[in-house]
Amino acid sequence: MNVPRGTVELTGVGKRYGRKHALADVDLTFDHGVTGLLGPNGAGKTTLLRIVATSIAADSGQVRLLGRDPHGSQADVTAVRRELGYLPQELGYPSDMTAFGFVEYVAVLKEWNDRERRVREVRRVLSLVDLTDQATVRVGRLSGGQRRRVGLAQALLGDPRLIVLDEPTAGLDPAQRADLRRTLSTLGHRSTVLLSTHQTEDVAALCERVVVLAGGTVRFDGAATDLVATAVGRVWLADEPGDDALVSWRTGTGRHHVVGGTPPTGADPAEPTLEDAYLLMLGPDAQRLRAPA
Incomplete structure (x- = not known):
C-alpha cells in the first residue's frame, strides 16, 4: 500500500482549555513510518493525538488528514475514520x-x-x-x-493507513513491549504511526523520528539519533552527584549518572542515551520527571 506524503498535516494548530494553551501554533507533518511523541504530563501530547484521531477539533490552524479536512464535512470525517486506528489513553x-x-x-x-x-x-x-x-x-x-x-x-x-496510539505500552511487560515494537515496526513500512509514551527506551528502539513537546510547543522534531547527539559531552559518570547537574542519580555500580551542569571532579564522560537528551531538551522541566539524587 502506498501512503502519500503528508498523511498528517498540522499548520498553526492551537487548542485551549479555559485559559490554558494545550497546544500553541504547532506545525507538524507526518508521513509513513513510526514517530514517537515525548513530553512531560500536560505537554500537549494527548491533545495532539486526539486532534489527529478526529476525537476533538483544533481551536485554530489547519488540520489535514489523508488529504482531507476532517471537519469539513461528515463525508470527510467518515472517510478519514475508515482508514484510522486509534488507541486512546483510557x-x-x-x-x-x-x-x-x-x-x-x-x-x-x-x-x-x-x-x-x-x-x-x-x-x-x-x-x-x-x-x-x-x-x-x-x-x-x-x-x-x-x-x-x-x-x-x-x-x-x-x-489502517493512520494509526494513533496514546501510551500503547502502559501495563505491558518487557516481552510484550518487545512484541509490540516488532508489530509496529512492520506497520510503519506502509502506515503512518504516531505514538505517545513515557518510555524513552521504546522510542529509542522503535521510532525513526521523535517530537518533544513541552508547554504546548514543539521543543524538538527530528531523528532519534539527532536528539541523542544534542547530549554529547553533557553526561558523565562520577563519584559525586554534581552540584549544578540538571538531574543525577546513583546507579547500581555505586557511581552517579550526571546529566547537565559542569562535570564533577574525577568524572568520566558517558555515552548519552535518548533519555539523557530528552531530559536536557526539557531543561528545568526535567526536574519534575526525575529528582536529583
Missing part, C-alpha cells in the same frame, strides 16, 4: 464482553458487514497482539496489560 471496556466480542463490536462499528471476513479480521488482529488464547475470556477477567492489548487489537483493524 478506553472503556464492557466487562461482560469477551476479548473477541469487544474487537468484533468495534469492527461492526467500522462497517465490517461481511461476517466471515469480519471474524477472520478479528482473529488476525488478536493474533498480532498475542491474545488468541484469551479470545473467549471476558474483558473483566483480563489483566491490565491484556486489556491494553485488546485496545491495541481494535486499533489495528483493517490495516
Whole structure:
C-alpha cells in the first residue's frame, strides 16, 4: 500500500482549555513510518493525538488528514475514520464482553458487514497482539496489560493507513513491549504511526523520528539519533552527584549518572542515551520527571 506524503498535516494548530494553551501554533507533518511523541504530563501530547484521531477539533490552524479536512464535512470525517486506528489513553471496556466480542463490536462499528471476513479480521488482529488464547475470556477477567492489548487489537483493524496510539505500552511487560515494537515496526513500512509514551527506551528502539513537546510547543522534531547527539559531552559518570547537574542519580555500580551542569571532579564522560537528551531538551522541566539524587 502506498501512503502519500503528508498523511498528517498540522499548520498553526492551537487548542485551549479555559485559559490554558494545550497546544500553541504547532506545525507538524507526518508521513509513513513510526514517530514517537515525548513530553512531560500536560505537554500537549494527548491533545495532539486526539486532534489527529478526529476525537476533538483544533481551536485554530489547519488540520489535514489523508488529504482531507476532517471537519469539513461528515463525508470527510467518515472517510478519514475508515482508514484510522486509534488507541486512546483510557478506553472503556464492557466487562461482560469477551476479548473477541469487544474487537468484533468495534469492527461492526467500522462497517465490517461481511461476517466471515469480519471474524477472520478479528482473529488476525488478536493474533498480532498475542491474545488468541484469551479470545473467549471476558474483558473483566483480563489483566491490565491484556486489556491494553485488546485496545491495541481494535486499533489495528483493517490495516489502517493512520494509526494513533496514546501510551500503547502502559501495563505491558518487557516481552510484550518487545512484541509490540516488532508489530509496529512492520506497520510503519506502509502506515503512518504516531505514538505517545513515557518510555524513552521504546522510542529509542522503535521510532525513526521523535517530537518533544513541552508547554504546548514543539521543543524538538527530528531523528532519534539527532536528539541523542544534542547530549554529547553533557553526561558523565562520577563519584559525586554534581552540584549544578540538571538531574543525577546513583546507579547500581555505586557511581552517579550526571546529566547537565559542569562535570564533577574525577568524572568520566558517558555515552548519552535518548533519555539523557530528552531530559536536557526539557531543561528545568526535567526536574519534575526525575529528582536529583
